[in-house]
Amino acid sequence: MAPGQGQSLLELFEKNVDNDTDEQKLNLGMQSIVEAYKSAPSRKWKLFLLSTVPQHFTRKELQLIFNCNRYMIDKSRYIRHQNDQFNLMNQKIIRREHVAHGTTFIRFDQGDEILIPHVVRTMMKNHILQLYQRHCIQTSCVQPLSRSTVFRLLDACKMRGKKTMCGLDSFSVDGNAGFDILQRLVKELQVNNTEEKNLLQLIKLSRNYLKFEYRQNVSHDDTDCATHCRLFALSDPLEKDLKSNCNHSKHYMSCIKCNSLLALLRRMEDLVTGVSPSESKDELEIDLLTAKVDILSWMFHIIRGVQQDKSKQFVMSQLDSQSGLLLSDWAMKVLPQMHREKMDNWFGKKGISLHVDVLFYMDTNHTLKKMTYFTAIDRCLQDMSSVLCIFEHVIDQIKIDLPNLSTLYTRSDNAGCYAGTAVILTRQVICAAADICLKRTDFNEPQRGKDQADRDIAVAKSCLKAYTNRGGNLINAKSIKEALDETFGSLSGFKTSVIAIDESKCILPQIKIEGITKYHSVAFDGKSITFWQYFDIGCGKSKNFAGCKCTLQTSVMLPFSDTQNTNKEFLMKSTLSSAIFFCSVDSCSATFHNEEQLMDHEQKAEHLYTDDCSLSTIDRARHIYIEHLKGARLLEEASNRIAIESFQSSNIENIQFSDNDDELNRTFSLQGYAIRQRRKSTKLTQEHQQFFIKLFHQGENTGKKVTVENVFQEMRHALKSDNTKLFTTNQYLTKNQIRSLFGRLSKKGSIERRSQLIHNNEKDQKQGSYEESTSSDEENAENYFRKQQDEELEDLKANEVNNSLNCCSDDEYDTDQMDQN
Structure with missing residues (x-):
């Protein structure tokens, strides 16, 4: 009715309400509304106009003024309370920007630079242009900017566009999904508007807190907050060698935002508990339990990651001119790519393995430098034998480049090819053979190992893509070396080689260490090796190993480049502070x-x-x-x-832990609550097997294979013949269990198909040999019969000739007489 003038219209109404007499109210405030009501085109507009009338009018007065019934008045008052658009007139609109990690500089024409955060642009440039043009039309702008000028302005104001992201941290993704579940539950549960708004705001604040601030709070070494103390959270109460006592006699919940997160979870539990018993309540309880476990797992994951990052800081502080830190990681397999590739070559590609090792060391001037070694392999299993062969190859090159290096620290992720017992023991043997003392080996927290190796891999992948765009062909490991040498040839600190590994001839030590998967830090001291569950938590478990021998089979196809330029200084720039x-x-x-x-x-x-x-x-x-x-x-x-x-103001104060019935308090009051533990899995029953095998074979037969998410939802909604649920909430399998079950069924099917194919081939070979022998006998018989027939034909011809000659001699006279006649 009054676009852009809602506040003025509201003030006019309030001013009219303050008048003394009803006649003035009717004459000044109601006359325009009555006229608009009479000329309203539809019933919807009439209800809206009635909702704008001040509430001090009684129903009888409104019936006389507007000539309407009682239902219209009640309906309009209901709309007045429920219409959010009308209530937003008195509220300020706060716009927030999506801010990405990192900063950038805006450079002016005069040469000045200003540091700003990277803002994520949620719309395409063309859509922004369309909105600007529409705004200009609505505001009657006389001289709007042209299309090219708008695009130039958008380029000048640096903003990042949203992109799809793959390979994210599973704990972080599951934690964010847990907050999404909480948002859905708040909207499904019957709560008033004020509480719903507060809960949604609390969910958003808690999510951002875990994303950006919780890591910083956990990084503090001396804190008495139970949710921030790493020593208390990662000490194993059952193992004295893996336990450290902090300096706090008691732990408190002194963090307001941590308290807010726990208060949110408690309130959601109360709301779900208050729902009347039904099948929907069971589903709400399982959803809340899943969200709660995922959010707490995300918190514990951050604590473990911060503690393991301390190991790198410790090693970097120990570096000198004779020591170095080696980071190792596998890159994603490089698919062969040609500059001009036909469709036949596009299918059935086999990836080329690429491994990267980054060495940090100090020069004589105590300046931090780095050296990156890329190793390309055509065919590789990426197992422990492959990792050890590459490690031996890189150590030999490091000894050539840095002959004074005598001490080495290694660091990698916790994959099985790096964290196995054979790799830990054999690395020490390889370093000892190269006259290098291996001091420590540390492993990152799962899925939090993004480091300099990943950055160099990203640079290498972009270089390989640029190489194919220039006309090169990536068809094998040799071409990868050519591409990287062509790009990094003028840069120092990058080397590439090509090797071949025969894993079948590699012999590794057959030694097993109980619970090797839970150890993330290892220290070497002669024949003694000390294991820690997490870095610097306890004194560690020491074990003695002697006589470890190994045999590795490595063939160097193309060695590292011999040319070594002067290494430039590698300046470490701090990226911890993201605030501007x-x-x-x-x-x-x-x-x-x-x-x-x-x-x-x-x-x-x-x-x-x-x-x-x-x-x-x-x-x-x-x-x-x-x-x-x-x-x-x-x-x-x-x-x-x-x-x-x-x-x-909601009475969230510093509270001391006590042995009460609150499950969250009991969780954070137990020492070692952040140690990763295996979740209890649901046992497979006969009903589970029948249900999932039926879905699996249905997808195999129809060609429309079901996804794990769809199977999970079908499991939750499956019914029996009597319309009761097939599985209770306690019988639900997790998505990982379903994925593992389908993987086993697929592997079993492939083995059966392979064995059937082999059996058919053997049968065909036998039948083929019988047919070959039968056909050869038939050919010999046919040749024999043909020869006999030819001989009989020759004998028959000879007899006919003799008989004809005899006949001619008897009638010779007569023949001569006939010739004379």
Whole structure:
């Protein structure tokens, strides 16, 4: 009715309400509404206009004024309370930006640079242009910007577009999915609007807290908060050698945001418990349990990851001119790619293995440097034998490049090819043979091992793609070396080689260590090896090993490049602080890395001012964009502060743990609560096997194979013949169990098909040999009969000739007489 003037219309209504007489209210405030009501085109508009009438009018008065019935009045008042769009007139709209990891610089035409966070653009540039043009039409803009100018402005204001991401941390993804489940449960449960809004806000704040802030809180070494103390969370109470006692006699819940997260989980449990017993309640309980387990697992995963990262910080502090840290990791297999590839070559590709080793070391000037070694292999199993062959090959090259290196530390992820007993013992033997002392081997927390090796792999993959775009062909490991040498040939610190491994001839030590998969840190001291479950937690378990021998079979096809340029300095830049600090002066556009620089700037009052009149259109757009980011961040900080104050007002105080019935309190009061433990799995019953085997064979026969997600949902909704649930909530299998079961069924089917194929081939070979022998006998018989027939024909011809000659001699006279006649 009044686009863009809702606030003025509301003030007009309130002003009219304050008048004294009913006649003035009717004459000044109601006359326009009555006229609009009479000319309303539909019943919907009439209800809306009635909802705008002040509430002090009685039903009888409204019936006389508008000439309507009682139902219309009650319906309009209901709409007044339920219409969110009308209630939003008095609320401020807060816009938040999606901020990515990292920062970037905006450079002006005059050469100045301003540091800003990377903002994620959620729309395409063309859609932004369409919205801008529509806005110009609605606001009657006389001279809108052209299409090319808008695109130039978007390029000047650096923003990242949303992209699909693969290979994410499973714990983080499951934790985010747990918060999504909580949001869905809040909307499904019957709660009032105020509580629903508060719960949704609390879910959003808790999710962002685990994403960005919880890791920083856990990194503090001295804290008495139970959810932040790593020594308390990772100490094994049953193993004294894997246990460390912190300096805190008691642990408190002193973190407001951790308390808020636990209060959220408790409130959700209360809401689900209050639902009346039914099948839907069982589903809500299993969903809440899944969300709760995934969120807490995410928290524990962060604690373990922070503790294992301390091992790298410790090793980096121990480096000198005679020691080094070696990081190892496998890259994703490189698929063969030709510059111009026909369709026949596109199918059935076999990947080429690529392994990367990154060595950090100090030079004589105590400057940190790095060397990267790429190893390409045409065919490789990527098992322990392959890892050890590559390790031996790289150690030999490191000894050539750095002959003074005498001490080595290694670090990798916890995959089976790196964390096996044979690899741990054999690495020490290989280093000893190269006159290098292996001090430590540390393994990352699962799925948190992103390090310099992954960064170099990403660079190598982009170089390989650029190589094929230039006209090169990646068909084998040799071509990968050519591509990387062509790219890194002018750069120092990168080397590539090609080797071949025969895993069948490799012999590894057959030694088993009980519980080897739970150890993440290993230290070597002569023949003694010490194992820790997590870095620097306890004194560790020491074991003695002697006489470890191994045999490796490696063939060097193309060695590392002999040319070694002077290695450039590798400067370590801190990326821990993701916050951007702005000056408090509105007209100042300066930004800072930390709070100390901001305070120093404000004390000196050296503000950065810009003259809009002398700026170009692009620079003016850059400054407006920076001011927008500044305002968005201030609004976000203000909203978070208001949320925290609301949590404090809800009686969330520092509480000491006690032995009560609260399951969450019992969880965080137990020492070693963050140690990774195996989840209890549901046992497979006969009903499970029949149900899943039926779905599996149905997909095999029809060609439409079902996904694990679809099978999981069908399991939850499966019914018996009497319309009761086939499985109870306690009989639900996890998605990993379903995936494992389908994998075993698929493997079993492939083995059966392979054995049947072999049997058919053997049968065909036997039948083929019989047919060959039968056909050869038939050919010999046919040749014999043909020869006999030819001989009989020759004898018959000879007899006929003799008989004809005899006949001619008897009639010779007569014949001569006939010739004379």
